[in-house]
Amino acid sequence: MKYVPDATGDRHFAEDLTVDRDDVDGLLSELDEYAVEQALQIADEADDAEITVLTVGPEDAKDALRKALSMGAHKAVHVEDDDLHGTDALGTSLVLAKAVEHVGYDLVISGMASTDGGMGVVPAMLAERLGVPQVTLLSEVAVADGKVTGRRDGDAASEQLEASLPAVVSVTDQSGEARYPSFKGIMAAKKKPVESLDLSDLGLEAEEVGLEGAWTKVDEANERPARTAGTVVKDEGEGGKQLAEFLAGQKFI
Template sequence: MSLKIVVCVKYVPDASGDRGFGGDLTVDREGVDGLLSELDEYAVEQALRVAEASGGDAEVTVVTVGPEDARDAVRKALSMGADRGVHVEDDGIHGSDVMGTSLVLAAAVEKVGFDLVVCGMASTDGVAGVVPALLAERLGVAQATLLSEVSVDGSVVRGRRDGEGAVEVLEAALPAVVSVTDQSGEARYPSFKGIMAAKKKPVESWDLDDLDLDGDEVGLEGAWTLVDEATQRPARTAGTIVTDEGEGGKQLAAFLASQKFI
């Protein structure tokens, strides 16, 4: 039986852009370019490595939740080598927090069918890092998070977690959810052949009705967390220049003391 691997990815605002909040205090995704979260590229890479190690007896499906442009994240993963994609898009999802996002992802993953779900360690916009655990809980399966190495042997997934003082080796029976770190191996760069092939790979579009979910469970209405207030970060100033004319050390110490650094 073919191994069914699902990779959950996110379309995020480019960190190099001028990111901010919209009028409803949700992340402004229209005023800045977006892309596949860099940390999710590692998840795609590990899923592809597991599929390749299976001798081709595996299918990799990429799932994302987000606005229309989020389809670009799916296409990037398909160009890397994934087989098919699913894009969940619905106006009711706007403003979802980790609870709502994990609910939608769980419903989509269940509909796709899975043996192994692979996630990045966190998204580069929210950086909460809890969606993989929430997803495993909603799916009712084991989780092995923050792995730097992943492999599948029969009906068991194994991984290595590198800590500051120790290395842990974890294993879980499939089906399971794993998340991988940015130390798990450099993500492959899509080849021209892969980019062209991705255009022919299927990408399904689902909404909340397709997943039998109610709008009041997700979005701003269903969010467990809300942003009450946001203030634009002030522009960076030139700073204070100390001209050393024999008293530079004293001036520097006085400045550090005034800023309560010493």
């Protein structure tokens, strides 16, 4: 799960063209709330299930962990290290893989993407690093008999998929609304354990992550141009021609 800048706030880039996460309010990525909900539903069906929520991020990322704990997760792991600044998706998947192996797992559930980056590639990268099956973009998830099964909805049809455990899955925003934390859950979350890890705990070196170890780079970032007024065309018999000329001028046709 990921701690992301609040989309309603003033979001901007730092001088090194990374997202400024220090001077803006943050929260648990909404798409990851669906993953927490699916984990809770699976745990409701299994008496011995334990849910551990994991995030990689700055000190304030603990707020996202507390939100998940208040929803019903049992414990949390927070990976924080100054050398993680600027880590790209490949580096993030490496850190997550090391942390997941440290914790131990049967099933990793993530959101379909983060609401700040929106790439949606980390679940597949994580599965590759762990060497386990991946089943992504599920609208429905169930676990039984050592397997995870799910439904992936497409534009024209739906697929029924399954994979043996351990595995990595990602769920969409169609998988079921996330529950709201109760007052009891919020109070209980304050007493639930949060384990803090850094790169040395995971056996990683600084040059493997961060801007120095990133395989991708942002060269330039500009504000979106101000929206201009549209063109009003009065159809006096040549509306179709004017429309065609406009589309051709914009190279749409």
